[in-house]
Amino acid sequence: SQQGEEDPQALSIQEGENATMNCSYKTSINNLQWYRQNSGRGLVHLILIRSNEREKHSGRLRVTLDTSKKSSSLLITASRAADTASYFCATVIYGNNRLAFGKGNQVVVIP
Amino acid sequence: NAGVTQTPKFQVLKTGQSMTLQCAQDMNHEYMSWYRQDPGMGLRLIHYSVGAGITDQGEVPNGYNVSRSTTEDFPLRLLSAAPSQTSVYFCASSARRSGGNNEQFFGPGTRLTVL
Numbered sequence: 001s002q003q004g005e006e007d008p009q010a011l012s013i014q015e016g017e018n019a020t021m022n023c024s025y026k027t028s029i030n031n032l033q034w035y036r037q038n039s040g041r042g043l044v045h046l047i048l049i050r051s052n053e054r055e056k057h058s059g060r061l062r063v064t065l066d067t068s069k070k071s072s073s074l075l076i077t078a079s080r081a082a083d084t085a086s087y088f089c090a091t092v093i094y095g096n097n098r099l100a101f102g103k104g105n106q107v108v109v110i111p
Numbered sequence: 112n113a114g115v116t117q118t119p120k121f122q123v124l125k126t127g128q129s130m131t132l133q134c135a136q137d138m139n140h141e142y143m144s145w146y147r148q149d150p151g152m153g154l155r156l157i158h159y160s161v162g163a164g165i166t167d168q169g170e171v172p173n174g175y176n177v178s179r180s181t182t183e184d185f186p187l188r189l190l191s192a193a194p195s196q197t198s199v200y201f202c203a204s205s206a207r208r209s210g211g212n213n214e215q216f217f218g219p220g221t222r223l224t225v226l
């Protein structure tokens with residue numbers, strides 16, 4: 001079953017704007033990961049946030065995790081056309097060695 | 112390093128045919144896994160391995176077999192292809208046995224069509 005569910009599922013923004021995506025999940029997790037997939041390519045890891053962390057940054061990316069609400073958000077600041085991609089969240093539950101991916105969130109950045 | 116490589120890139124099969132999708136990694140990673148990606152479904156785990164000689168089932172294992180005789184290779188076998196197996200298949204690896212808890216490195220994918 002799908003653990004992560006991203007919202008919104010499609011987003012279109014102008015270059016330079018910020019893009020925010022949310023991910024919700026149902027069971028307690030060990031960690032949550034965000035991946036990017038460019039059209040026709042494999043997935044690329046962006047950030048991993050553990051259940052005892054609340055926020056992480058990587059360049060223009062900011063990820064938050066709220067375990068009480070079972071949700072995470074990915075913020076891309078000052079978006080670029082190259083950020084056009086699908087973004088997936090994936091969760092790992094305690095005692096499990098497997099990632100469960102959400103359905104993905106398509107982001108289009110208009111130059 | 113080539114990272115994670117997959118062959119072939121594209122494949123068309125007829126119903127009932129068998130084939131093997133190849134996956135190799137040159138990073139000495141212990142954890143390897145296979146996913147399928149279908150439109151609107153995200154990625155679903157088929158099988159995974161935490162080291163040579165050790166494999167386990169994922170979310171959608173039916174119709175697929177795997178083996179892990181070496182650290183580098185993790186082939187996925189379709190025993191009798193069905194149209195429902197039309198999908199894009201991704202192989203991924205991770206450095207440690209607790210691969211689900213670490214960054215995954217993905218291959219470029221194999222696009223399979225079953226007629």
